[in-house]
Amino acid sequence: MAVYTQVSAEALSDFLAKFDAGALVSAKGIAEGVENSNYLVDTTGGRFILTLYEKRVAADDLPYFMALLDHLAAKGLPVPPAIKDRAGHEIHELEGRPACLIKFLPGVSVTTPTPAQARAAGEALSQMHWALEDFLLDRPNSMGVDTWQAQLDRCGRDLDTIAPGLFDRVSRALERIIAQWPRHLPPSAIHADLFPDNVLMLGDEVTGLIDFYFACTDVRAFDLAVTHGAWAFDASGHHYDAAIGNALLQGYQRANVLPSDERAALPILAEGAALRFLLSRAWDWLNTPANAMVTRKDPLAYLRRLDFYAANGDALFA
Ligand SMILES: Nc1ncnc2c1ncn2[C@@H]1O[C@H](COP(=O)(O)OP(=O)(O)OP(=O)(O)O)[C@@H](O)[C@H]1O
Ligand SMILES: N[C@@H](CCO)C(=O)O
The missing domain is CATH 3.30.200.20 (Phosphorylase Kinase; domain 1)
Structure with missing residues (x-):
């Protein structure tokens, strides 16, 4: 509801x-x-x-x-x-x-995208990024890398009620990600939440990009990493679909070529993107009663993505 x-x-x-x-x-x-x-x-x-x-x-x-x-x-x-x-x-x-x-925009959001739809979404994301090159307003990312430690701290050891050992696993991942975070990349306006439910489509055509309420100033390739994580896995995060992931990246590069330093950072940005949704979902999980009318989203689906990117990110984005 x-x-x-x-x-x-x-x-x-x-x-x-x-x-x-x-x-x-x-x-x-x-x-x-x-x-x-x-x-x-x-x-x-x-x-x-x-x-x-x-x-x-x-x-x-x-x-x-x-x-x-x-x-x-x-x-x-x-x-x-x-x-x-x-x-x-x-x-x-x-x-x-x-x-x-x-x-009002026509179209429906797809639940199980095809590669052609993922390609179109990647292309639309890229077009959006370059259309925002001359957008001058600034909004710090309220869910960005500099907030993750505080988000982890406020969940604290309660994370272990979601899965045993989760607090320690997330703490280690956060430390590693922060140490490698590419702070040199140029800031840009980004969507920051381009999940399939925020893209309206008719067939293989994108008819709407919606729900800009996390939009902020951050790194373009981080937005691409968020979108990759949201589109290229099944909902549980157990299964990575290479055809979808590759199509999304191809679509993005078809509209504009991502500068090489941004592309090189994709593996760590993808881990960071997974951690961002793991943390926000974990907080919501711990603070939404199980019988609330809003469905809680599974934080562990993003722990699985985090593990997957840590193991495969370099090969995936080479
Ligand atoms: N401009 C639009 N044109 C057509 N349909 C829209 C439009 N904006 C929203 N919708 C419809 O309303 C639904 C909810 O919108 P939206 O995703 O913005 O909700 P929300 O509660 O703000 O966000 P969240 O997805 O973060 O829960 C969408 O799935 C879509 O079906
Ligand atoms: N897209 C987010 C929720 C809204 O931002 C998620 O799936 O966790």
Whole structure:
């Protein structure tokens, strides 16, 4: 479920009256997603997404996200910018929450991507990175390498309730990754969470890149590593699919060639990316009641990816 905040028909009609977007016809809560409340809104003027931002998205970050979406949309990338009201405002308040009316994009997210779809996703990621070369706003990565020690510390020995010995394993991996982290690579604006559920597709074509709410300033190849880990394994992290992983990398390089120093860093960046999701999932696992309506995501699926990259990363990204 992802409707935390209920919106009354009256409040929504009043909200829509600020836009040239037509009058309310229907509004349905969208079940997918876990971070925000999303509604599919039909009006006499078309179809929109209404997003109410819940606790994980800081209202102060919204101007950054909206500027980034506007920048990409202006360059023809398939992203959903917020609709401006008649006064030119994109960010509003509805039912006590920050809220945006967002362009609806067609397409569905794939659960089991084919190599052709992974190639298209890699190419779209690459196009997005180069379209952001002249995007000047900055947002530090709130889930980046400099936060991982604190994230590990706040989980502490409770990690061992997820799997015996997990705290020590993660501690050792973190120490090794931090020691090798490529701090010399140039910063860029990145998506940072381009999982298959954040890519809308029709057949083999990417029709939407969505959910930019982790977007931040970090290293492009780190974004590629995040995407590789998210696409090229089965959900449990037991099985690596080389055809998917290779297609994703080929697609990325088809649009733009990754500079050699960024490519050379991919093995350690992939380990770091796996650690990032292991840590956030572990915290959520320890702090979400098992009977909550939100499904907890398995942290160990990312421990398996971490082990896989540590053993095979050099060969994989050679
Ligand atoms: N602009 C859009 N056009 C069409 N559908 C969209 C759009 N934005 C979101 N959706 C739909 O709403 C669903 C939830 O959106 P989203 O992934 O942004 O949710 P969330 O709760 O913010 O994120 P998370 O994936 O991190 O839980 C998506 O899976 C997609 O089906
Ligand atoms: N994509 C993340 C959750 C939302 O950021 C994960 O699968 O852990």
